[in-house]
Amino acid sequence: MESLRTLAPYLKMHTRQYIIGLVAVIIANSVNLLPYYFIRLTIDGLTGQTDTDPNTAGLTLATAGLYALGIVLAALTAGGFMLLMRRMIVVASRQTEYEIRRDLFAHLQTLDKHYYDRAKTGDLMNRLTGDLSAVREMLGFGAWQIVNIVSGFVTAFAVMFGLSWQLTLIVIAILPIIVGVLFYLARQISKRHRLAQEQNSLIAAKAQENFSGARVVKGYAIEDREIADYKSMNLELLRRNIALTKVEGPLRSFASLLIGLAFGLILLVGGRLILSPTNDGSFTVGMFVQFVGTLERLAWPMLMVGWITGVTQRGLASWLRLREMMDARPLVHDDRNRTNTRIRDLLGDVAFENVSLNYGNARVLENIDLTIPAGTFLGITGPTGSGKTLLAQLITRSIDPTSGVVKMDGQDVRVIPLNTLRDAISIVPQEPFLFSDTIANNIGFGLGNRDLPRVPTGISVVGAPPTPDIPQKPDPARVRNAARLAGLDGDIEGFPNGYDTMLGERGVTLSGGQRQRTAVARALVREPRILILDDSLSAVDTETERKILDGLREISAGRTVIVIAHRVSTLRHADQIVVLEAGRIVEQGTHEGLLAAGGHYAELERLQSLATDLDDDDDAVATPDEAANLLETGRMSAPGLPTKEKEQVTK
C-alpha cells in the first residue's frame, strides 16, 4: 500500500482518463449480457413459452428480426465502450510509462560515481525495461481487468440470480473451487515464468560477455569450455521452460474443463428444474440457455483472477525496485544551504587541505596537502594503485573526501555549484568513454551545453509542449583546432568520412592511440580553466606525445594543467611534480629539485633511462633483471647524474 501511495502522483496526472475508462468497462460489461437475453427471448418464443400456448409460436418473424438487431446493437455498444476504455486506460498507462521513464532518466542524471561504481548496467537496464513494463501492465491491463472482473461478476450474478437462484447457488458453491484452482495455477505460472526468465537473462548475459570478450576467449582457446557452459545453461532453460509449459500450456483448456464440468452440473440440476411436473413455465429452456451463456461469459474473468494477482504482485514488486532507484541519493550534489549560486567564474587555483579518503576500512588517500596555483603545470606520478586517479576525481568532485577540504580559488569545492565547477574543468579519464556518434560530435561533446531548456519532470505528458529539437552543432573550427592540438587531425583526415565518421560502440572502430587522442581533443576543445590528463598519453608513441605536449603548452597559458603519467618525459616540464605512494605524497618539487633530492622520482628517472646511462659503462647493468636487483638491494648510487649522460647520447 505504501507503494501505491508513491505511485499516486502518476495516477493523478491521468485521473480523468482512468475514470472515463472504468465507467466504460462497467457499461460494456452490462451491455455484453444483452445478446443472451435476446437469444433467450427468441428461444422461448420459438418453444411457445411466451404466450403460454405451446402450440403456437410466441413470436413473429419481425420480432425475431428485432431481437437479432438487438444483439448486433448491444455488441456495437459494448464494442464502442471497450474501444473507449482502451483509448483511455491503456493510453494513460503508456503515458504513465513515458512519464516514469522520463523522470527516472532525469534522476539517474543526478546520481554520482559512488552510485555507478556499485550499479550494474544490466540490472539498471532490466529495471528500466522489465520492471517498468510490469508497472505499466499493472496500471493499464491491471486497472481495467480488476474493474472488469468485479463488474463482470456482479452483473453476471445479478442476471443469473434473476434467472434461477437454485442454479446460482450451485455456481456460487463451485465457483470458489474453480477460481481457487485457476488462482493456484496462475501463481505457479508466474513463479515458473520468473525462473525461466532468470535463466533467460543468464544466458543472454553469458552470450553478451562471450561476444564482448571474443579476444580473450579466442586468445586463451577456451571456446570449448564456453560452448559446454552455454549448452548446460541452455539445457537448464529447456527444463525450466518445460516446467512452465506444464502449468501454462493447459491453463486455458483447464478453464474450459472446469467450466465444462460446471455446465454438466447445471445441465443436471437445470434439467431437473425444467423436467419437473411442477414446472409451470417459470424456468424455460430459453432461460437455461441464457444462464449457461452468461456463465460462459465469466470464463474470462475467472481466468483473469489468477492473472491479475500475478500482474499486481509483479507490478508492485517492480514499482518498489523503481522506487529504490528514485530514492537513491547522490553523495555528491548541490545543497541549497551550502551551495553558493553566485559563484560563476573560477580562476583555477586548487588546494588540498589535509584531505583523506576511505573506502570501507581502506584508507586510499591520507593527509594530502597540496597547492596548485592557477596557471601552473602539476605532474603526478606514483605506483599503480597509489591514488592518483582518486586525487584527480576529488578535484572534479566526482567524489568527496572523507575528511579535509578540497578548495578552488580559496572556496571549498562543495560550496561551488557543480555545473560551474565542471564547466571550469576538463578531464581526460584514464579509460575514456566515447559515444557512438560522429567523431566531430564526440570532440565537441562538451560544447554548447549551456542554456539548454530542461526537460520538465513530474508533469503529465498530456498537453505538454513537444520537446524542442536542438541539434548539436559544434563549431567546426574549434573542433578542428582541438583535433590538431591532440595530434589527431592527420588520422581524421585519413578517414573516408573525415570528421563525420561514425564511431562504433565505445569507439571500438578507433585504434587505442586514436581513442585516447579523441578524448584529449574532447577535453581541450572546451578551453577549460583546469585541464586534467589521467595517464592519457600511455597509448601514443613518443613522437606524437611530444606533439601533444607542445600543443598543450601553446594553449596552457593561464590554465592550470594537471598531468598524471608514468613517463618522466611527460612530467619533466611540470612546474611542480608530486609523487604519490600508498595514498600519501612522498615527494614534491620540480624535476631538477626532485632529481637532486635523490628520492623516488630520481630513481624513476634513473630506471627509465638506465641503459642509456650505462651505455658508456662497459660492465653495465643492462637487463631489467639486474636493475630490479639493484632496486631491491638499495644500491642507489647510479654512476653520475642521469642528465649529464643523456646530453652525451643526444650529441
Add this chain to the structure above:
Amino acid sequence: MTAPDQSGDAYQKGFDAQLTRRIFVYLKPYVPLVVAGVVLALLIAVAQPMFALIQRHAIDTYLVPFERDRTLSTENLYRGLMVAALGYMALKVVEFCLTYAFTLAIGYLGQNVLRDIRGDVFTKLQRLHLAFFDQNPVGRLITRVTSDVDAINQFITGGLVSLIQSSFLIVAYVIIMLRVNWKLALISFTVLPVLYFATNFFRARLRDAFRMTRTQQAIVNTKLNENITGMLTVQLFGRENRSALDFDQSNRSLLTANVNSVKWFSLFMPVVAVLGQVAVALVLYFASRNILGGNGVAAGAFTIGTLYAFVQWTQQLFQPIQDLADVFNNLQAAMASSERIFGVLDTKEEVSDKPDAKPLNNFEGSVSFEGVWFSYDQTVTADTPASDDRWILRGIDLHIQPGESVALVGATGAGKTSVTALVSRFYDVQGGAVKVDGVDVRDLAQYDLRRHVGVVLQDVFLFAGTIEGNLTLNNPDISHERVVEACQYVGVHDYILSLPEGYQTEVRERGATLSTGQKQLLAFARALIQNPDILLVLDEATANVDTETELRIQHALQKVMLGRTSIIIAHRLSTIEGCDRIVVMRKGRIVEQGSHRELLQKGGYYARLHRLQYAQGDAAD
C-alpha cells in the same frame, strides 16, 4: 546516435521453400513427437464440435419436447438428460487430456528445437574468426541467439502447429455444420470471409505498429544503455540537459508508436467481437425464420437445439480462423529470422583447422615471419599491387629464436598489433607464412597453438564473476596455488588480499573499483596462469603500470620463465630496452632491427624516439 540493428535486419520476408526445408531439418530428430502432435491435433479437432452436438441432443430430445408437451414422463426424460450430461463431462475430461498431451508434445518439441538451434549458432560463433566480431556489433550477435531463435520457435509452435490445428478444426466445424444444416451453415459462413480479411487487415496494421514500437524501444534501450555507461562522462562535461533532451525525443517517439498500436488494437478487438455477434444474430434470425416456417410450428428438420448448436459453433469457429490469419505473420517473421540465423551458420570459417592439423606438443618457441603480406580487407589478395593502401604488413621477415625477447616499436598504426595477432593466427596472411617451430601456423590446430601463446592487451576485459574466476577463466583444473603464485609474480597478490573477500571478491562492472594499473596486472597474471610454459605476447600490457612495478614483473618473469620467447610492444622505451632485439616498424615494414645499443649507434628512427623521450626537452623547445 545509433539506430540499432538496421542493416539487413528486416522483420519480415516472404515464404522461402529452401529456408523452410532447413528449419524442417531441425524437426528430424523429433519425428515421433511431430507425429504424436498431428494425431492429437486431429483427435482434438474431432472432439471439439461434439460438445455442441451433445447440447443440441439434450435440448431437442429432453427439454424442448417437455416444454411442448408437459404430459411426458419427466423421469424418463431426466434419465436421458443425465446420460447426456455425464457424457458431456466425460468428453470434456478426454478433451482436456488430449489438449494437455498436445501442449506438452508441442512445448517439448519447440523447446528442443530452440535449444538445438541456439547451441548450433553459439558453437558456430565460437568457431568464427575474430574479424567477424570486428564487423558485427555485440548487440546484433545477441539478437541472433535470442530473438531470432525465438522467432523460429514461434514459427514451429505458433505457425506450423496452429496451421495444422486450425485447418483441422475448421474442416471439422465446416463438415459438421454442413451436415447438420447446410443452409444455415452457409449463412453463418458469410461472416467468415469478412472476419478473415478484417483480421488480416488489422494484423498487418498491428504488425507495422508493433514493428515501429520495437524499433523505437530498441532506440530507447540503446540510448539508456549508452547514457548509463557513459553517465559520469556526461556529468563531467555538463551535458545533462542535452542528453535529457535527446533522450526525451526518443522517449516521446516510443510513446507515439505505442499509442498508435493501442489505437489499432482497440479497434481490432471490438470489430472481431461485433462480427461474432453479427454471425449469432444471423443464425438466430434465419433459424427463427426456418422454425417459424409456413405454419409457425416447428418443422422437424430445424430445432431449438440446432439453433443453439449453431450459435456455439459459429463463435467457436472464429478462433481458428483468426489463428490462421496470424500464421502468415508468424511465418514472415520466422523467414526473416531464419535467413539471418542460417546466414551466420553459413558464414565461412576464414580461419579453420585443416583436417590433418598437426598437434603441437613440444613447443620450443621459435617464431618466424617469412615474407608476410597481410591486410584486414578480405578482398585483398596476393596479386594486389604493393602500393595499395590496404596492405597493413608488407613483406615482413622476422625470425625469433626460442627464448629470445623481441620488442616491436613504431608509430601508431605501423602494424605492431597486427604482427602479434598473426602469431596467434587470429587472421590468415595473404602472402608468405607465419611459422612456429618451423611449422606453418595454418597447419596447426588452433587450440594447440593458442594454448601456448599468452596475449596480454592494454584494454583489459574482465568477465563478471570473482577475481579468481577471471584469472583461471573458470578452468577447474587450475589450482589456487598457481593463481596465488602468478599474482605474487606480478605484484598484485597483496592488493587482492587487502580486499574484503580476497580472491573471491566479485569484480565490479568493468572493474570499476580497481585502478587501471591493477586491472592490467590482473590481465598479466591471467596470461601467466593460462600459459605456464611458452610464448608471451605483451601488447602495451603495462602501459598504465609504473616503471618500478614493471621492472619487478620483468624481473620475476625472468626467474620463472627461463627460455620463454616473448614479443613486447611498448611506447615507454625503458620497458623494452632490455630486450634481446628491438624491431622498428614503419607503415607495415621493418625498417631497423638490432639491440638497443646498436640502434642508438645507428642513429635512425629508434635513436630519434629515444632522444625525444629522454632528451632534456631540447627537442621540445
